[in-house]
Amino acid sequence: MTVYKAPHTSGAKVKFESRYQNYIGGAFKAPRKEQYFENISPVNGKPFCEVARSTAEDVEAALDAAHRAAPAWGKTAPAKRAEILNKIADRMEQNLEMLALVETWDNGKPIRETLAADLPLAIDHFRYFASCIRAQEGTCAELDDNTVAYHFKEPLGVIAQIIPWNFPLLMAAWKLAPALAAGNAVVLKPAEQTPAGISVWAHLVGDLLPPGVLNIVHGFGVEAGKPLASSDRVAKVAFTGETTTGRLIMQYASENIVPVTLELGGKSPNLFFADIFDKSDDYADKAMEGFAMFALNQGEVCTCPSRALVDKKILGQFRERAVERVKNHAVPGNPLDTDTTVGAQASKDQLEKILSYIDIGKKEGAEVLLGGARAELEGDLAGGYYVQPTIFSGDNRMRVFQEEIFGPVVSMTSFDGFDDAIQIANDTLYGLGAGVWTRDGNTAYRAGRAIQAGRVWTNCYHLYPAHAAFGGYKQSGMGRETHAMMLNHYQQTKNLLVSYDPKPMGFF
Amino acid sequence: MDVPDRVVATPGAVTLIRALRTRHGPLMFHQSGGCCDGSAPMCYPRGEFKAGHSDLFLGDLDGEPFFIGAKQYDVWGHTQLIVDVVEGRGAGFSLEAPTGMRFLAKARVFTREERDLLATQRLLHGDEVELALVTAGG
Numbered sequence: 144m145t146v147y148k149a150p151h152t153s154g155a156k157v158k159f160e161s162r163y164q165n166y167i168g169g170a171f172k173a174p175r176k177e178q179y180f181e182n183i184s185p186v187n188g189k190p191f192c193e194v195a196r197s198t199a200e201d202v203e204a205a206l207d208a209a210h211r212a213a214p215a216w217g218k219t220a221p222a223k224r225a226e227i228l229n230k231i232a233d234r235m236e237q238n239l240e241m242l243a244l245v246e247t248w249d250n251g252k253p254i255r256e257t258l259a260a261d262l263p264l265a266i267d268h269f270r271y272f273a274s275c276i277r278a279q280e281g282t283c284a285e286l287d288d289n290t291v292a293y294h295f296k297e298p299l300g301v302i303a304q305i306i307p308w309n310f311p312l313l314m315a316a317w318k319l320a321p322a323l324a325a326g327n328a329v330v331l332k333p334a335e336q337t338p339a340g341i342s343v344w345a346h347l348v349g350d351l352l353p354p355g356v357l358n359i360v361h362g363f364g365v366e367a368g369k370p371l372a373s374s375d376r377v378a379k380v381a382f383t384g385e386t387t388t389g390r391l392i393m394q395y396a397s398e399n400i401v402p403v404t405l406e407l408g409g410k411s412p413n414l415f416f417a418d419i420f421d422k423s424d425d426y427a428d429k430a431m432e433g434f435a436m437f438a439l440n441q442g443e444v445c446t447c448p449s450r451a452l453v454d455k456k457i458l459g460q461f462r463e464r465a466v467e468r469v470k471n472h473a474v475p476g477n478p479l480d481t482d483t484t485v486g487a488q489a490s491k492d493q494l495e496k497i498l499s500y501i502d503i504g505k506k507e508g509a510e511v512l513l514g515g516a517r518a519e520l521e522g523d524l525a526g527g528y529y530v531q532p533t534i535f536s537g538d539n540r541m542r543v544f545q546e547e548i549f550g551p552v553v554s555m556t557s558f559d560g561f562d563d564a565i566q567i568a569n570d571t572l573y574g575l576g577a578g579v580w581t582r583d584g585n586t587a588y589r590a591g592r593a594i595q596a597g598r599v600w601t602n603c604y605h606l607y608p609a610h611a612a613f614g615g616y617k618q619s620g621m622g623r624e625t626h627a628m629m630l631n632h633y634q635q636t637k638n639l640l641v642s643y644d645p646k647p648m649g650f651f
Numbered sequence: 652m653d654v655p656d657r658v659v660a661t662p663g664a665v666t667l668i669r670a671l672r673t674r675h676g677p678l679m680f681h682q683s684g685g686c687c688d689g690s691a692p693m694c695y696p697r698g699e700f701k702a703g704h705s706d707l708f709l710g711d712l713d714g715e716p717f718f719i720g721a722k723q724y725d726v727w728g729h730t731q732l733i734v735d736v737v738e739g740r741g742a743g744f745s746l747e748a749p750t751g752m753r754f755l756a757k758a759r760v761f762t763r764e765e766r767d768l769l770a771t772q773r774l775l776h777g778d779e780v781e782l783a784l785v786t787a788g789g
Binding site: 366496546547 | 681683684686687690693701720738740743745749755759
């Protein structure tokens with residue numbers, strides 16, 4: 144067990160600057176209106192730095208810088224672009240512990256997770272897309288003896304990206320690595336809840352990229368995000384967030400006729416078939432761990448397995464083991480302690496929203512099997528935003544089964560046979576993730592294909608390796624990240640249709 | 652018994668709505684769903700968000716129209732939405748974020764009697780009310 148020292152205390156591995164500016168054209172620049180907002184750590188509920196509160200003027204300055212940089216970056220050899228992405232990854236790896244602590248303080252998540260997941264995955268993402276862009280080839284088709292169709296991949300130009308607060312650096316990596324690899328310049332708007340990590344990161348790696356290729360504009364959605372998303376100077380908008388903003392971004396994009404990729408969350412079902420308890424072995428244990436995954440990252444994951452669908456034949460035993468598992472293994476604590484598995488929710492309003500959903504669940508008549516309240520921690524953590532991991536038992540038409548709570552809350556119900564399981568699994572507006580747990584390969588395959596979701600974890604959950612596509616069905620959005628196919632979302636296709644026939648066609 | 656309101660605002664929410672209206676003019680709400688700041692009501696300048704046939708008009712908050720996706724309402728309709736405010740930070744492009752306050756949708760479950768009354772009313776779709784609102788709201 145290690146307890147990291149809190150930033151700004153004696154011996155801490157991190158000291159934040161008092162103020163973070165925008166990163167535009169390779170330099171840190173104050174917002175034109177010289178306004179700032181306080182950034183609060185959810186660990187203790189206290190402000191720890193100020194951040195640029197940008198407006199449309201700053202977005203325009205960032206777009207100017209991006210447009211100046213995009214042509215040369217797009218023509219930079221893929222090998223050179225890959226080399227830079229690899230250098231970014233190397234420098235992040237050399238500073239992994241520092242960045243992990245920054246991320247924990249900014250977001251509230253446990254240091255165990257930033258050390259073992261957020262940072263290693265983000266680092267690997269830059270390396271992955273460095274590899275992908277070097278390996279990418281255009282195509283050529285020999286249409287007939289004299290005619291050839293060449294297909295070249297070209298960058299789109301200047302990209303707008305708006306990222307969420309649940310995995311600040313990892314979501315930045317998911318968006319930036321493919322866009323930059325493909326030769327685009329980017330204007331990125333981080334979430335206003337978690338602006339510090341990306342700023343520290345920009346200080347660390349900014350010099351590796353040509354000025355203007357990467358631009359970061361901080362601020363509130365309505366003041367900075369909207370001018371960016373609605374700008375007629377961007378060639379594409381990528382967004383992760385919720386459905387109403389997703390629709391608004393599509394609406395703006397329709398005015399400019401530019402593509403969008405959207406990742407808008409889910410209400411992911413996690414299916415447990417009766418044979419998981421056929422033996423009492425490591426696999427049965429693994430399945431229960433898979434259930435408890437709803438508490439990972441405090442439930443602030445778009446694919447949180449927040450609906451547990453359990454075969455009615457094993458419901459009694461499952462409930463017992465599930466409660467036991469979560470009670471013993473998912474306990475809110477000091478995010479700076481490497482033994483802590485559940486940290487703080489990312490913001491005050493997020494905490495309030497989760498508590499209001501717990502209240503709705505109780506009013507709807509869902510049974511509380513565990514938790515059901517705020518977690519009160521002591522000492523320095525007393526002002527932080529902690530919630531007890533909560534297990535509801537109820538019916539799939541209850542609102543706690545239908546809406547993404549984005550907290551450590553799971554709603555459990557039972558199914559009667561395969562068809563019922565699939566019907567309940569698909570009775571949702573969303574289709575981002577799902578889990579299937581069974582010892583039977585045929586059942587696993589059929590369930591995985593029948594569930595309307597972009598990813599079905601089979602006998603595992605919450606793995607996010609690069610080279611496995613991630614994206615939504617239904618209202619969960621469009622586009623597939625974390626795979627080479629994401630390059631296509633950041634590229635144009637240029638077709639050269641060439642005749643090598645020396646003779647005229649003979650038409651005119 | 653009168654048909655109950657499908658959506659209501661707390662006094663705190665009404666105060667914030669009035670402050671936003673003074674600053675931004677006529678407003679509108681759309682109930683979000685999904686990731687991150689989802690499940691929160693979003694507040695925009697009137698007409699900024701295109702409420703269409705896939706949306707339902709649930710009522711108004713201090714005169715400002717409130718919409719929700721029809722499919723979402725299928726699973727929310729048994730509850731009354733109670734729009735409140737909490738301290739908060741950001742959420743999409745919602746107008747109140749820079750004020751340090753955030754709208755939040757709480758809820759209460761309708762009684763059987765209330766649900767029967769509500770079932771007698773046909774809800775208007777977004778595309779049926781938009782024009783009337785723009786005309787009325789100026």
